[in-house]
Amino acid sequence: MVSTLREAEYFAAGGVTDLIYGVGIAPAKLGRVSALRSRGVDLVIILDSVEQAEAVAAHVRAIGDPLPVFIEVDADGHRSGVSPGDAETLVAIGRCLTSGGATLRGVLLHAGDSYRLNDGVALAAAAEAERLAAVTAAGALRSAGLPCPVVSIGSTPTARYARDLTGITEVRAGVFMFGDLYQAGVGSVAMGDIALSVLASVIGHQRRKGWIIIDAGWMALSRDRGTAKQTCDQSYGVVCDLSGRPYDDLIVADANQEHGVVALRSGFDAALPELPVGSRVRILPNHACATGAQHDCYHVLDAAGRIGAIWPRINGW
Template sequence: MEAADTPRLRLDRARLEANAARLRARAAALGVAFRPHFKTAKSVEVARLSHGGAPGPATVSTMKEAEALAASEAAADILLAATAIPARLPRAEALARAHGTRLLLVVDSPEMARQLDEAATAAHEVLVEVDCGEHRAGVPPEGALAVARAIHGARRLRLAGVMTHGGHSYATDDPARLAAVAEEERAAAVAAAEAIRGAGMPAPVVSVGSTPTLLHARHLEGVTEVRAGVSLFWDLAQMSRGLCGWEELALSVVSTVIGHNRAAGALILDAGALALSKDVTANAFAPETAYGRLADAETGAALPLHVTIVHQEHGTVPVPDPSWFGRLPVGSRVRVYPNHACLTAAGGYGAYDVVDGAGRPAGRWARVDGWH
């Protein structure tokens, strides 16, 4: 990796495996199945490791992810968490024909259920998305029945249950509030499922999930599965909320110091907005984070330096005194730990440079980027 061009994604396999084991253990302790989300990793190898090296249920954001997991036999039971649209059905049906994959679709309106049914040429299992408080997508629990009836009465759709996402859990770092949001998430999904069953319709799947709510839920009675994704890698946004520690961060960006702006008192890196993203979600609870924190390239030890300005291909790192120009000369390398691993990893890298627990190269894992 020392001779390779930068910026590059560095993935610590030992930390990834430890993080996955923690999530599996947490789901098992709550008595629910673990359906990890691959919107962060977008990697077949990560999918396998998330289940301890075996195939297992998966959550995806794109059909391209679903196709890669099915073709590699890393997953045969997949939930497409983004709202389904008719244009995706030909690929969904091809997936079932080619691999026998179970693909759960999601809708949150009778209108979209009707559009899917009109476009479908094969049967599709569909979940009702419930809004448990984030107000992004989904219907309130009391509105789930109308969507369920549209699915249940359709020609080609099969009602499979409900799902929800407690994304509003990221608005706090207070453990008590996180536990309360986890209960809001659970209660909303269970209430919707019970209403559907009470109306004589099936709801075998009750799916919830976000990293904070998985870790802080007091119980998950009535829930069948949990979804979480970024916690396989962790990032500074999660660390700022007390969900992980520095030694659990599995993903970083290797960057080269390409310049010294002595007049501005700053290092210039070749990791800018495209390499790191402009996400600053850690700053709500750790305002010094800016666009990412630097670490020693070899040891991973945290440095008191942050990327405070990003242009497309440049990152600016103010230094507290001129000695840093000697400590990090032009041509030297650093790691940058990002705010939001999902968006940073999606920056066009194409693959991860994987290292083992001792930092030795352990392979290069392709990413399934894009939509088509």
């Protein structure tokens, strides 16, 4: 699954041919989609309205490319998608697609509301609600004589806590590989499982204020402050030593464009660690996707902490 067509183009160039563009399709992007498909890429798009389906059908008639489509279904009111109980709209979209020559591949859901939870029982219930929404929507299409070969669900918390996948053909696991502080707050990963960090250097001190200044501000860490809504607010990130072990209650408490302000959490008066100018620290991010997008590559460390590989990133749209 990709978030941008630029990502799809990159993976296609590398020989990956099974892709989902996971953002509701804009008609202006259909030409780029078909250009990729002409190279042998099975790129599936998603949509959630008759208007989008009509635009896809018009494109299919003009180009002759039977675009495969997922109907996006709203698992929990979190974002976009057709209500799983709205059989009338689901069927109208499906018929518009199939009568126009497009390929109805199935339904796709993302249980984004699970990100607001932090209890295993509640997360398992959210996973089951996601599954039921998916199979309900698929059943509505099939009852109308429409194809629905793929029933695709996925969010990191529900992928972790799902107990029953009856009727589901695909699970997309989100940020499962990296983890981040938000997912740690949800309970999807442990803090020690977070595989992504930003390496930063100490460039100064404001000792009377209890600050250590680093050369990683919001341009390096992102502006994402999602953990502010959780039980433990991690501000702009948790500060670790070079091995990735967190310092006690030390966070990036504030961030400017290129400067990060490292301080103890509010209410803690322990001594700051001794980190002279030039010391290096690792910052665990709130949101792996947003932080990764600030950089042009990943430096992959081996078991000894040495750079074993460099993975390029694909930024832009």
